[in-house]
Amino acid sequence: MIRIKKGDRATCEEFIAELKSRIKDNDRKVEESVAEIIAEVKKNGDKAVREFSVKFDGWAPEKTEMSREDLKAYVDQCDPDFISALERAAENIREFHARQKQQSRIDTYPTGVIMGQRVRGLHRVGVYVPGGTASYPSSVLMNVIPAKIAECGEIVMATPPGLGGKLNKDVLAAAYIAGVDRVFLMGGAQAVAALAFGTETVPKVDKIVGPGNIFVAVAKKQLYGTVDIDMIAGPSEILVIADSSANPKYLAADLMSQAEHDRMASAILITPDEALAKATAEEIERQMAYLSRKEIIRESIDTFGAIIVCDNMNVAVDFANELAPEHLEVCCENPMEYIGRLDNAGSVFLGHYSPEPLGDYYAGPNHVLPTSGTARFFSPLSVDNFIKKSSFIYYTKDELNKASADIIKLAKTEQLTAHANSIEVRVEDYNK
Numbered sequence: 001m002i003r004i005k006k007g008d009r010a011t012c013e014e015f016i017a018e019l020k021s022r023i024k025d026n027d028r029k030v031e032e033s034v035a036e037i038i039a040e041v042k043k044n045g046d047k048a049v050r051e052f053s054v055k056f057d058g059w060a061p062e063k064t065e066m067s068r069e070d071l072k073a074y075v076d077q078c079d080p081d082f083i084s085a086l087e088r089a090a091e092n093i094r095e096f097h098a099r100q101k102q103q104s105r106i107d108t109y110p111t112g113v114i115m116g117q118r119v120r121g122l123h124r125v126g127v128y129v130p131g132g133t134a135s136y137p138s139s140v141l142m143n144v145i146p147a148k149i150a151e152c153g154e155i156v157m158a159t160p161p162g163l164g165g166k167l168n169k170d171v172l173a174a175a176y177i178a179g180v181d182r183v184f185l186m187g188g189a190q191a192v193a194a195l196a197f198g199t200e201t202v203p204k205v206d207k208i209v210g211p212g213n214i215f216v217a218v219a220k221k222q223l224y225g226t227v228d229i230d231m232i233a234g235p236s237e238i239l240v241i242a243d244s245s246a247n248p249k250y251l252a253a254d255l256m257s258q259a260e261h262d263r264m265a266s267a268i269l270i271t272p273d274e275a276l277a278k279a280t281a282e283e284i285e286r287q288m289a290y291l292s293r294k295e296i297i298r299e300s301i302d303t304f305g306a307i308i309v310c311d312n313m314n315v316a317v318d319f320a321n322e323l324a325p326e327h328l329e330v331c332c333e334n335p336m337e338y339i340g341r342l343d344n345a346g347s348v349f350l351g352h353y354s355p356e357p358l359g360d361y362y363a364g365p366n367h368v369l370p371t372s373g374t375a376r377f378f379s380p381l382s383v384d385n386f387i388k389k390s391s392f393i394y395y396t397k398d399e400l401n402k403a404s405a406d407i408i409k410l411a412k413t414e415q416l417t418a419h420a421n422s423i424e425v426r427v428e429d430y431n432k
Contacts, residue, residue, distance in 0.1 A: 004278065007315065063185075067182065127208075129143075130213065144175070160186070188213075209381065231374070263303070277307045329348075347369055368381035
C-alpha cells in the first residue's frame with residue numbers, strides 16, 4: 001500500500017531528496033555505445049542507419065520514406081471514432097497554441113533610428129516518435145502542431161520500422177492529421193544522428209523533439225549543439241494537493257494515471273486531511289485491482305509514491321513549489337485562490353473536474369512538460385520552441401555621432417580598441 005507520512009518541512013525536504021536520487025547519471029556503456037552509433041552514422045549515412053536498424057530492430061525496410069499520401073492511407077484504416085476524437089483534440093491544441101505566436105516588429109523613432117525584431121519558424125524540424133507500447137498518437141499532435149503554427153518550413157518524423165514492418169497505424173494517422181510532411185522508418189540513436197547530420201536520403205534538421213528510450217535521450221543530449229533539442233525528459237510525475245472537499249476516488253484514479261506510465265514514475269498526494277489520505281490509499285488498492293497495468297502501477301506507487309499529511313494548505317503550496325512537479329493538480333474547493341502562488345509546475349490542473357488526462361489528450365495546452373524539478377526554470381513545449389529571432393538596427397549618421405562618445409568610452413574600458421576604432425573612423429569623417 002502507498003506510504004502515508006506526516007509532513008512537516010523536514011519530512012517534505014527528505015522526500016524530495018529521495019525522489020531526486022532516482023534520477024541517476026546515464027550508464028557509461030550507454031554513453032559510449034551511443035557515441036559510436038553517432039560517429040558511424042555521421043561517417044556512413046544511410047548505410048549505417050540501415051545496419052543499425054537490422055541490428056536493433058531486426059530488419060530494415062527497402063522503402064524507408066513515407067509521404068503524406070502514404071500517411072493518408074492509414075487514416076482510412078483507423079477506427080472512425082478514434083479519428084474524430086483525434087481531430088477534435090488537434091483543433092483544441094491548435095486553438096491554444098495559436099495564441100502563443102509572436103509577430104515580427106519594426107520600431108521607428110522621430111530621430112530616424114529604426115530597430116526591430118524578425119520572427120520566423122525554423123527551416124526544418126525533426127520529430128522522434130517511439131515504437132512499441134510507448135508510441136502515443138497524442139504526443140505526435142503535441143510535438144507537431146506547435147511547429148506548424150510557428151510556420152516551420154518542413155516537419156520530418158522518424159519512427160522505428162516496427163517488427164516485421166508492423167507499423168502503428170494510429171501514430172501514422174496522427175502524423176497526417178497534425179501535418180507531418182515526411183516520415184522516415186528508422187529508430188533509436190541512429191535515427192537521431194541521421195536527423196542531426198543528414199544522410200543521402202534523410203534531410204538535416206535544425207531541431208529534434210519527441211520522447212524516446214535511454215538511447216534516444218542520450219543521443220539527443222550528445223548532439224545538442226549540432227542541433228537544438230526540446231529537453232531531456234525524466235520519469236513522469238504528478239503532485240496532487242487537496243483539501244477536505246476532494247473525492248478520494250478521483251484522487252486515487254489521478255495518481256494512478258501517472259503511475260502507469262513507468263515503474264520510475266512518481267505519484268504524490270499532499271493534504272492536511274488525514275481521513276482523506278487514508279480513504280485515498282484504500283481507493284488506490286481497490287481501483288488498482290482492475291487496471292491493465294497494475295504491476296507497473298504497484299511498483300511505481302510502492303517505490304516512488306506517497307501520501308503526505310501536512311499541517312495546512314500553505315505547507316502544501318510550499319511543497320509544490322519546492323518539488324516543481326511536471327503535473328500539479330489542485331483539488332480544492334476554491335483552486336483559483338492558489339494559482340497565483342504556485343510558481344513551479346509544468347502544467348496546473350484546477351478543481352475536481354480537470355484531471356491530468358484532460359491535459360494529456362484534449363484540452364489544448366501542451367503535454368510535453370519539464371520533469372525532475374526542472375519546472376523551476378523550464379517551460380512546456382510551445383510555439384516559442386520552434387521559432388528563431390533576429391534583431392535589427394538602423395542609425396542615421398547624426399544619431400551615431402550623438403552616441404559615439406558613450407560607445408567609445410565603453411569599448412576602451414573593456415580594452416577593445418578595434419571596437420572603439422569602428423566608431424572613431426566614422427566620427428572623423430563626420431567632423432570633416
